[in-house]
Amino acid sequence: MDERIAGLDAENLDAAPEYRVFPKSWGAEYTAAGEVRFRIYVSGVEALSLRLADEQVPMSTTGDGWFELLATNVPPGTPYRFVLPDGRQIPDPAGRALESDVHGASLVVDPTAYSWKASGWKGRPWSEAVIYEIHVGTFTEEGTFAAAAERLSGLKDLGITTIQLMPVAAFGGRRGWGYDGVLLYTPHPAYGEPADMKAFIDTAHGLGLMVMLDVVYNHLGLDGNYLEAYAPDLFMDEGTPWGPRPDVTRKPMRDFVIENALYWLEEFALDGLRFDAVDRIEDQTSDVHIMEEMALRIRDALPGRHVHLVVEDGRCITALHERAEDNSVRLYDAVWNDGYHHLIHAWATGEHGGHFKVFAKDFWPRIGKTLATGFALQGEKIAEKGEELVGEPSGHLPPVTFINFLQNHDQIGNRGRGDRLWSNIEPDLAARLMGMLLLSPQIPMVFMGDEFQSKGRFFFFADYPADFDQNTPEDRLRQGEAFGSADLMLDEIRDPTDVATFSVSKLDWQEAETEEGSKVKAEFRDLLRKRHEHLMPLLRDIGGGVGHVLTAEEGLLAIDWQLGERRWQLRCNFSDDEATLPPVHGQTIHVMPGEAEADIRDLSRFAPRSLIIACG
CATH class of the missing domain: 2.60.40.1180 (Golgi alpha-mannosidase II)
Incomplete structure (x- = not known):
């Protein structure tokens, strides 16, 4: 046996490395003694092996589906895979890095190797957030963390305070939106190594910018999702169109998800997380819903920092956002306010189909209600919901509970044509809408390129295997119609897997240097200067009503x-x-x-x- 393989040492199994805030149940972890503990859950098997570099060694079972191995003299960068009884070799579902892609080996990573320059960064109050959403792969021509870092100073100069990254967890293929991640602890290799992501965040912090990450726990993707194959009991019987649904009532999966959120926040020094579609996370039988436990665990583990938690939640409910008696955030800071977008878009463009149908009347009274009291839907009957009332009164919450926007990745890329709002309304109206967004007390969010009113198209793109029956033209047509493109034709639907669809979605920075782009950017900068100077000081610690x-x-x-x-x-x-x-x-x-x-x-x-x- 290779001397790196030390066998199972019971005294070290529960030892958390000194540099970590919390112990991690899954994956490869350096211990305080410098050894590496490999740990994985696999259901229905009695034996499992670890292939570490060129050595394959049996792992020890600790019961309830868990297998472990303690190894010595394992340098960072060592490839490893778990070997199932049938000979299949699988990557680590909680691995930090990959040798090639989601079908290959994982790499051992020392999370303490990166030397943080902005180590004293504690974040900024939520009331100072001005969010700029980016997709790393299309934000620059290079599509990497390193290239994106070079653009941060320009965003800071505009008045942006918060970068929100679309999901970066590793997914199948080289390109995609990221909402089909399968290795939730691994930054997507096409964007760079974990150290590159840390350097991006470090650069942002040095400029006074917060960085948040979009995370997806309501489903896992399909391409490269080996976890479902060897631990099917951790998934619900009924999945989603995008992939299987994790069963968060099962402790191994619940730990996997909550620890993943803690991992990103602690190990990458992120300032917050945006949780995708939490209304699709089912957890009816637990004593405490996972989203409540998630927030409480995070806030308990990371005191002394401004850590901001945001949800996407179509229910328009207030339970996750109720403030403590002293007006402090107990669970989640804010929610994406889709209703504001839908009302503004339906009025400004005249598009009243799909999900805009519910909002295609009484525009201005409802816009007023949304700006003054939060949700657009606060207990209304909708034909599609029968007698069920949608939404709850929300005026008692602080205005900063609501993130308003004129568009985002979904509202552009899912339209079928990838067309932005700026291509569909007059510049004068666009300027007024941006002024209303940036100078209202809610937290404003813009999508990359909004600062110069980019007309560039942003499509849904992916790199699925050829045999995947996923996102067919008919699927994309129905999606486009739901997102307002009523006259969309099937022959207009681009192939998401065509590399040209990805390439044309890259942000064209030359637009910002045109006469029109420069003018719009100057106006954008002026609006944010006024927000910083006049509005932000009034929002800190402000209550509701x-x-x-x-x-x-x-x-x-x-x-x-x-x-x-x-x-x-x-x-x-x-x-x-x-x-x-x-x-x-x-x-x-x-x-x-x-x-x-x-x-x-x-x-x-x-x-x-x-x-x-x-x-x-």
Whole structure:
């Protein structure tokens, strides 16, 4: 036997390395003594082996499906795979790095090897978040963490404070959105090594930028999902169209998921996580729902840092966001506010089909309600839901609980044509909508390229094997229709697996240097300067019940938010006629168009297509 294989040492099995905040149940872990403990759950087998470099050694069973092995003299970068009784060699489901792809060997990684430069970084308050969503593979021509890091200083200069990465967990093939990850602890190799991801985050922190990561626990992908093959009992009988659904009531899977969230936050010094589609995570039989346990575990394990947790949740419920008595966040900081997007998009574009159908009426009263009190749906009947009421009253929550946006990866890439909002509305309207987004008290989010109103297309793309019956043209057509493209034709659907679909989705940075792009970018920078200077200081520690709708009718809005001792005021007249609205008081922060300010005080006359922000 190779001297690296030391066998099972019971005294070291539960020893957590000193540099870790928590013990990790799965994977390859250096112990405090410098050995490596390999640990995996496999159901229904009595024997398992580890192939470490060129040596294959039996592992020891510790019962309940767990196998372990303690090895000495294992340098970082050593390849390893687990060997099933039938001879199949599988990567580590909790491995940190890969030798090639999700079908190959995992690599042993020393997580302490990276030397952090911004080691004193503690994050920023959530009230300071201005989120910029990126896809690493298409944010730059190179599609790597290293190339993306070179763009961070430009985003900081614009006033962005938070980078949100679309999922980076390793998935099958080289290119994809990342929502079909199968090795949830492994950064996707095409983007770089774990050290490259850490360097990206380190660079961001050095610039004062937070970094959040999108994580997916409601399903695992299909290509390379060996975990389902050797541990089928950890998945639910009924899966999803995108892959099998983890059974988080089973302790090995529950630990796998919660520890994964802790791993990203602790080992990569991330500032927060965005949890994909939590309404699709089923956990009815546990004493404490996994999403509650998740947040409590994270907040207990990582004190002394600003750690922000965000959910995507189509139910429009408040349970995950209720504040403690002192107004502190108990579980989750915020939720993606899809209803705001749907209302604005349906009104601005005239697209009323698909999921916009529910929002294709009473636009301005509902936009007003959303800006003042949170969700667009707060207990309404929807035909598709029968007698079930959708949503809950949310006005008692702080405005920063809601993340508003004009588009995101889903709302562009799933449209079939990959067309952005900026290609479908007039520049003047686009400017007003961006002003309303960035200067309202909710947390604003933009998609990469929004700062210069990129017209570049962003498609759904993947690198599925040829025999995969996944995302057929008919599937994509139905998806496009659901996302508002009512006149989409089958022959317009691009092949997601064609490398050209991926290439054309890369952000064209030359657009930002055109005369129009430079003008829009300057306006974007000015809006964020005003948010930083005037609005952010009022949002810290602000409670709920602060928004009040004064006027909300066709094209007209007047909303006040009482932010401590100051009143933040929004007035907009998006109609084609002059209108009378309640006057503003105090300092005028932003006026569009510039000449509109003259008539808004004593006479309360608001020019057509105008937006006024004031603070008194």
